[in-house]
Amino acid sequence: xxxxxxxxxxxxxxxxxxxxxxxxxxxxxxxxxxxxxxxxxxxxxxxxxxxxxxxxxxxxxxxxxxxxxxxxxxxxxxxxxxxxxxxxxxxxxxxxxxxxxxxxxxxxxxxxx
Amino acid sequence: xxxxxxxxxxxxxxxxxxxxxxxxxxxxxxxxxxxxxxxxxxxxxxxxxxxxxxxxxxxxxxxxxxxxxxxxxxxxxxxxxxxxxxxxxxxxxxxxxxxxxxxxxxxxxxxxx
Numbered sequence: 583x584x585x586x587x588x589x590x591x592x593x594x595x596x597x598x599x600x601x602x603x604x605x606x607x608x609x610x611x612x613x614x615x616x617x618x619x620x621x622x623x624x625x626x627x628x629x630x631x632x633x634x635x636x637x638x639x640x641x642x643x644x645x646x647x648x649x650x651x652x653x654x655x656x657x658x659x660x661x662x663x664x665x666x667x668x669x670x671x672x673x674x675x676x677x678x679x680x681x682x683x684x685x686x687x688x689x690x691x692x693x694x695x
Numbered sequence: 696x697x698x699x700x701x702x703x704x705x706x707x708x709x710x711x712x713x714x715x716x717x718x719x720x721x722x723x724x725x726x727x728x729x730x731x732x733x734x735x736x737x738x739x740x741x742x743x744x745x746x747x748x749x750x751x752x753x754x755x756x757x758x759x760x761x762x763x764x765x766x767x768x769x770x771x772x773x774x775x776x777x778x779x780x781x782x783x784x785x786x787x788x789x790x791x792x793x794x795x796x797x798x799x800x801x802x803x804x805x806x807x808x
Binding site: 614616618623624625626627628631671673683685686687688 | 728735736737738740783785787796797798799800801802804
């Protein structure tokens with residue numbers, strides 16, 4: 583059974599720091615991995631989607647990498663800003679008919695001005 | 696207008712009442728999903744539908760039912776609400792195939808008293 587974990591559960595950094603959020607999954611047979619951002623009490627906003635054949639994706643200050651063999655993905659945020667404060671979730675698409683999405687529990691990020 | 700719209704945004708209901716949460720989308724996606732989010736438990740899949748005639752149970756379908764009225768509409772019903780169904784509920788959509796990610800609605804905060 584696919585399990586997804588995220589470390590750390592919470593992170594507090596001063597503004598301007600570069601930081602890395604980690605996502606691990608137990609079954610390397612995935613189809614894609616998606617990173618989301620969730621603001622308190624709000625919906626999930628898609629940040630980056632990495633196909634299983636890709637190793638990384640970039641969008642602005644965000645860079646996500648994928649290493650299927652080790653069951654790991656990282657989300658790198660450069661030059662963090664207070665507006666980056668949110669919970670970040672990774673989601674793994676597994677299953678033979680693309681019908682299973684397993685979410686990690688999330689990392690709560692606070693960027694201190 | 697949002698790609699995925701959920702109504703209502705917030706709802707307080709009494710134990711034993713029947714309640715329906717609605718979701719509509721303008722993405723043109725075939726696949727629609729209902730999730731609930733609880734603190735410490737993350738997102739869990741309730742039901743999903745790959746097309747109008749296809750309905751599937753997810754991880755936690757007991758106490759819930761769904762209806763796919765059209766490609767763009769997918770509603771979730773609680774036949775007899777109970778307090779432990781208090782949660783944040785999300786509707787999501789996706790296109791077929793792993794090349795595409797998921798789009799989430801803004802959520803419905805449901806409180807059962």
